[in-house]
Amino acid sequence: MFTRRSKIRIETERMTLRLPMHSDYLDWRDLRSQGQTFLQPWEPQWAADHLSRKGFTNRVYWAQRSVVAQTALPLFLVRREDNVLLGALTLDNIRRGPAQAGTVGYWIGHGFARQGYMREALAAVVHYSFTKLDLSRVEAACLPENTASRGVLEKAGFKYEGVAQSYLQINGRWRNHVLYSSLRNDRRGPTQVGLA
Incomplete structure (x- = not known):
C-alpha cells in the first residue's frame, strides 16, 4: 500500500521506476519537446502550458497528492546505468471495494521506443x-492503429477485451480505443481476437 512518507521505487532489470520530482523538469521538458511529433498522435491535445515549468510543477504536486490519496501511482522510468529519463507510466483511477482495479497509461521518448523498456516497466507495475x-x-486502452502500444501490452501479458466507442479525446478528436486487461488470476489463454 501507499504510505504518506513512502518513497515508492520499483526496480526492474534496467530501470528504476519512481515518482516525478521537481528536479526532473528540464529532462522531462526536453524529452517531451523532442518527441512531440512522435507522441501527439496518441495523446490528448497538449495544453498551452504543457511544457512550462508551472505545468510540470502542477504535475509533480498532482502526483504527490494522488499517492497520498491512493488514487494513482505516477512513475517516471529512469535508466539505472546513466540516470536518463526514458518516459512515464501512470497507474490511475485506482478503485477499491469490489472492483480492486486500476488503469494504466504510458509514454516513452522517441529515442527509447522499441527497446523493451515499456514492456519491462508494465510487467513490473x-x-x-x-x-x-x-x-x-489492471486495464489499458489504446488507439486501434497504435500497433506499437498494442504490441507492448500483449508482450506484457495483457489480453484484448474489445472496443470502446468514443473512449477518449485524442489530439482533439473523440476516438475509439481497443481495451486490454491483465488479471491477477488470469485463466484466459492467448487471444487473437481483435488483432489486425
Missing part, C-alpha cells in the same frame, strides 16, 4: 499492483 496494492485487475 502489474506485478506491484497485484502483490503490493492487492489489485485484481
Whole structure:
C-alpha cells in the first residue's frame, strides 16, 4: 500500500521506476519537446502550458497528492546505468471495494521506443499492483492503429477485451480505443481476437 512518507521505487532489470520530482523538469521538458511529433498522435491535445515549468510543477504536486490519496501511482522510468529519463507510466483511477482495479497509461521518448523498456516497466507495475496494492485487475486502452502500444501490452501479458466507442479525446478528436486487461488470476489463454 501507499504510505504518506513512502518513497515508492520499483526496480526492474534496467530501470528504476519512481515518482516525478521537481528536479526532473528540464529532462522531462526536453524529452517531451523532442518527441512531440512522435507522441501527439496518441495523446490528448497538449495544453498551452504543457511544457512550462508551472505545468510540470502542477504535475509533480498532482502526483504527490494522488499517492497520498491512493488514487494513482505516477512513475517516471529512469535508466539505472546513466540516470536518463526514458518516459512515464501512470497507474490511475485506482478503485477499491469490489472492483480492486486500476488503469494504466504510458509514454516513452522517441529515442527509447522499441527497446523493451515499456514492456519491462508494465510487467513490473502489474506485478506491484497485484502483490503490493492487492489489485485484481489492471486495464489499458489504446488507439486501434497504435500497433506499437498494442504490441507492448500483449508482450506484457495483457489480453484484448474489445472496443470502446468514443473512449477518449485524442489530439482533439473523440476516438475509439481497443481495451486490454491483465488479471491477477488470469485463466484466459492467448487471444487473437481483435488483432489486425
